[in-house]
Amino acid sequence: MTQTAHNGQERLPPTLLTGQEPDRVLLAHFETYGGIIKDTEREMKEGKKVVLDCLAKTMVEMRDKEDLDDPDMAILASTFMIGGAETTAAIMQWFSALIPVYPEIQNQPRKNSILLLDVTISLVSKMNKICLTAMLSLKRSREFTIHSGWYIPKETVVVLNTWTMHYDPTRHSNPETFDPDRYINDPLTSAESANVANPMERDHWMFGAGRRICPGMLVAGREIWLSISRMLWAFDMYEIPDEPIDLK
Structure with missing residues (x-):
């Protein structure tokens, strides 16, 4: 469509x-x-x-x-x-900025390897949710259609407003708070989450939706997971004294 x-x-x-x-x-x-x-x-x-x-x-x-x-x-x-090299790098830059500001998060996985897996999965979902490399996704209808009571004429540009959906307070309270624990009990990868029956139960929409969803989602998810898990394992990341990181 x-x-x-x-x-x-x-x-x-x-x-x-x-x-x-x-x-x-x-x-x-x-x-x-x-x-x-x-x-x-x-x-x-x-x-x-x-x-x-x-x-x-x-x-x-x-x-x-x-x-x-x-x-x-x-x-x-x-x-x-x-195609995804720049967007993946942008997510890792945000990760490198956020983790020093929230040292308690990077200390959690050090307790055991199972927790490392859980925290990494939740961090991947959270990073993809808040670090949007594309806030809007533009689609165009090829033919007239009716969806959920909405009349969509042919050649209409339909905007997937990713930013608004990610920061919807009806899905998560205090959506602007950096809290990966929201996903700690969600074992699904981004690719698996994209296939759930109810789209509102997805962890995020950074890779788009429908037939035009990003074909590199599996590769990107694995690359981000490997990068985050290894950085958590190998490094202690802190803010430079008297030089706080501005996340605004």
């Missing part, structure tokens, strides 16, 4: 987005990600070792069926590989 509405960045010249000449940007993409495709294709042809299932292998196998050329595959590879 819906598809992603056009992003503003699609209407801007590449030079405004990157500060570089578009030819240089494209060439760098093709050399880096196109090289991965070519290496995979060469290994498949040589048959010297088993090529593990991956996006590059799938694209090589479906090249003719899907009429994919080298630029197509390079762009697809770059989209899947770097």
Whole structure:
């Protein structure tokens, strides 16, 4: 019923987005990600070792069926590989800022490994909830429809107001308080939570919803979990004396 509405960045010249000449940007993409495709294709042809299932292998196998050329595959590879790098880094930056302000939270997992797992899972949910890398998600209806009594004309832009839903006091009291314990008894990962029957029971909507939900959600969730758990295990994080961290 819906598809992603056009992003503003699609209407801007590449030079405004990157500060570089578009030819240089494209060439760098093709050399880096196109090289991965070519290496995979060469290994498949040589048959010297088993090529593990991956996006590059799938694209090589479906090249003719899907009429994919080298630029197509390079762009697809770059989209899947770097699409979430910046957003994941932003979440970890917020984590690094929040934990020193709440030292009692980082001290909890040190008691035992089971608690480390529980606290890490709850922290992942909480970080994804409060550290929004995209406060709004724009969808566009492809045809007229009626949903929950609402008449939605064709070509209507429907806004998924992630910020408002995450800070809805009817779901959690004091939603702006950093309290990972809200999720301490919720064993579901973000991907599992996205599949619950009642969408209002989801832990968060940072990865979107419906058919256009982020395809990299599983990878992002695992990467964030690994990063948070290892930082909690390895480091003591504190504010610098007389230099409080401003979270506003």
